[in-house]
Amino acid sequence: MTSKKNNLNKEDLIKIAKGLGIVLAGATLTYLEGVIAGINFGAWTSIIVAINSTLVNLFRKWKAGSQF
Numbered sequence: 001m002t003s004k005k006n007n008l009n010k011e012d013l014i015k016i017a018k019g020l021g022i023v024l025a026g027a028t029l030t031y032l033e034g035v036i037a038g039i040n041f042g043a044w045t046s047i048i049v050a051i052n053s054t055l056v057n058l059f060r061k062w063k064a065g066s067q068f
Contacts, residue, residue, distance in 0.1 A: 026053025
């Protein structure tokens with residue numbers, strides 16, 4: 001069900017929360033890569049966060065597939 005203009009319903013808020021979780025997981029992975037592996041991404045950090053967030057979402061969608 002879609003929400004009305006200038007209004008958010010529960011479904012919208014859940015989708016926003018999932019998106020926030022994905023972004024936070026991507027940022028956390030980037031941080032851990034820097035701490036554990038000693039990698040300094042420098043100016044590329046924001047790009048790496050985006051890539052890691054995309055990989056987290058890809059893994060989440062892959063794991064959500066049908067169960068046998």
